[in-house]
Amino acid sequence: DAGITQSPRYKITETGRQVTLMCHQTWSHSYMFWYRQDLGHGLRLIYYSAAADITDKGEVPDGYVVSRSKTENFPLTLESATRSQTSVYFCASGHGGDQPQHFGDGTRLSIL
Amino acid sequence: DAKTTQPNSMESNEEEPVHLPCNHSTISGTDYIHWYRQLPSQGPEYVIHGLTSNVNNRMASLAIAEDRKSSTLILHRATLRDAAVYYCILRDPLGNTDKLIFGTGTRLQVFP
Numbered sequence: 574d575a576g577i578t579q580s581p582r583y584k585i586t587e588t589g590r591q592v593t594l595m596c597h598q599t600w601s602h603s604y605m606f607w608y609r610q611d612l613g614h615g616l617r618l619i620y621y622s623a624a625a626d627i628t629d630k631g632e633v634p635d636g637y638v639v640s641r642s643k644t645e646n647f648p649l650t651l652e653s654a655t656r657s658q659t660s661v662y663f664c665a666s667g668h669g670g671d672q673p674q675h676f677g678d679g680t681r682l683s684i685l
Numbered sequence: 686d687a688k689t690t691q692p693n694s695m696e697s698n699e700e701e702p703v704h705l706p707c708n709h710s711t712i713s714g715t716d717y718i719h720w721y722r723q724l725p726s727q728g729p730e731y732v733i734h735g736l737t738s739n740v741n742n743r744m745a746s747l748a749i750a751e752d753r754k755s756s757t758l759i760l761h762r763a764t765l766r767d768a769a770v771y772y773c774i775l776r777d778p779l780g781n782t783d784k785l786i787f788g789t790g791t792r793l794q795v796f797p
Contacts (some may be wrong), residue, residue: 581726598724606784606785608787613789614789615772615787615789616729616787617787618784618785618786621784631784663728663729665728665729665785670721671717671736671776673719673721673731673734673735674729674731674785676728676729676730676733677728678727678728679726679727679728
């Protein structure tokens with residue numbers, strides 16, 4: 574089925590470890606985004622990509638790395654996880670312009 | 686980026702209409718007004734968007750003030766499934782990032 578999928582849905586890891594969150598979309602949307610949502614807050618943009626091999630920082634990029642070698646995939650890597658990165662992470666995609674963004678179901682990440 | 690102001694919370698009874706207000710006094714001429722909602726434990730979901738004219742779709746209606754400094758999302762008959770946080774967001778399709786800037790939104794409670 575067409576859509577946007579995130580994996581894993583839940584992840585527990587330890588401080589200092591590297592962890593990668595995956596995002597895959599089947600709509601061939603040019604834009605993809607990573608947001609984080611902390612308890613009691615709205616979503617904040619981490620990184621976004623306008624097309625394959627084009628990425629740019631959002632509001633809170635420190636401690637995160639992204640890549641986009643293929644249009645359909647946009648992985649987010651925490652190179653050395655910290656407790657402050659415990660959050661729910663949402664991936665989204667869209668055509669751009671005034672068209673809506675479509676969100677995945679999120680990855681709940683806990684860093685001990 | 687132009688900002689929006691929404692009430693923190695609203696309540697409604699099932700089967701009644703709900704009017705969710707949003708103020709955006711600094712809106713620019715090219716900003717579209719978008720509404721998303723986030724159900725518990727899910728990613729945000731697109732609801733509706735418009736520029737100047739009122740808009741209707743299967744989920745809701747969007748009423749935009751003539752001066753565009755405010756708008757209202759209308760749910761014609763609230764159901765329990767409509768209990769969510771509703772976000773009013775301004776987007777400029779001419780911008781080069783296509784990012785969404787989420788505020789804290791309005792938490793809608795629906796009572797049976």
